[in-house]
Amino acid sequence: SQTIHQWPATLVQPVGSPLSLECTVEGTSNPNLYWYRQAAGRGLQLLFYSVGIGQISSEVPQNLSASRPQDRQFILSSKKLLLSDSGFYLCAWSVTGLLYGYTFGSGTRLTVV
Amino acid sequence: DAKTTQPPSMDCAEGRAANLPCNHSTISGNEYVYWYRQIHSQGPQYIIHGLKNNETNEMASLIITEDRKSSTLILPHATLRDTAVYYCIVRVEANQAGTALIFGKGTTLSVSS
Numbered sequence: 001s002q003t004i005h006q007w008p009a010t011l012v013q014p015v016g017s018p019l020s021l022e023c024t025v026e027g028t029s030n031p032n033l034y035w036y037r038q039a040a041g042r043g044l045q046l047l048f049y050s051v052g053i054g055q056i057s058s059e060v061p062q063n064l065s066a067s068r069p070q071d072r073q074f075i076l077s078s079k080k081l082l083l084s085d086s087g088f089y090l091c092a093w094s095v096t097g098l099l100y101g102y103t104f105g106s107g108t109r110l111t112v113v
Numbered sequence: 114d115a116k117t118t119q120p121p122s123m124d125c126a127e128g129r130a131a132n133l134p135c136n137h138s139t140i141s142g143n144e145y146v147y148w149y150r151q152i153h154s155q156g157p158q159y160i161i162h163g164l165k166n167n168e169t170n171e172m173a174s175l176i177i178t179e180d181r182k183s184s185t186l187i188l189p190h191a192t193l194r195d196t197a198v199y200y201c202i203v204r205v206e207a208n209q210a211g212t213a214l215i216f217g218k219g220t221t222l223s224v225s226s
Contacts, residue, residue: 032213046213088154090157092214101159102159102214104158106155
């Protein structure tokens with residue numbers, strides 16, 4: 001069966017520090033991968049999606065970047081965190097982009113202080 | 114993509130049916146209606162989707178009007194664990210790059226005993 005792992009679950013980082021959140025999927029090949037963010041009291045915002053290794057599409061220009069070094073690995077990064085980067089970050093995967101059956105990870109709650 | 118309109122919040126008594134409406138008056142012929150829900154501090158969970166016929170699965174039923182301009186998600190016997198934000202999303206079912214789930218504000222369903 002397919003599983004998605006996301007870590008860490010919670011993270012407190014100072015302003016200006018770097019960020020690296022990792023997401024891995026098991027049990028499937030060539031998944032579409034996504035990063036979403038949910039700021040406090042707001043809806044889910046699509047940040048990045050990837051249809052293959054090294055292929056990243058950015059939905060919103062911001063202080064973040066994403067990389068996909070392996071087929072089932074998706075990394076969200078920042079060189080210098082801002083207070084506005086605080087939020088709940090969710091990784092998801094789907095079978096070749098089909099919109100039903102998105103599977104989300106358990107999320108990382110990031111607090112920038 | 115067609116815009117959706119959902120009430121911001123609804124209440125339901127435990128054991129009763131929860132009927133969550135969604136308006137999508139600008140839906141086009143090849144757009145599907147998807148429903149996801151997000152329990153607090155978790156990733157969204159797929160519920161059901163449909164094109165024009167009514168659909169039912171183990172979680173819920175989806176009723177789409179004949180003109181497809183609105184739909185209703187029905188949880189037949191709501192439990193406390195159904196308390197969540199419910200998202201109605203209208204998108205083309207496209208197995209290609211450039212398509213991703215975009216979440217609106219959804220309806221917060223509160224089930225009480």
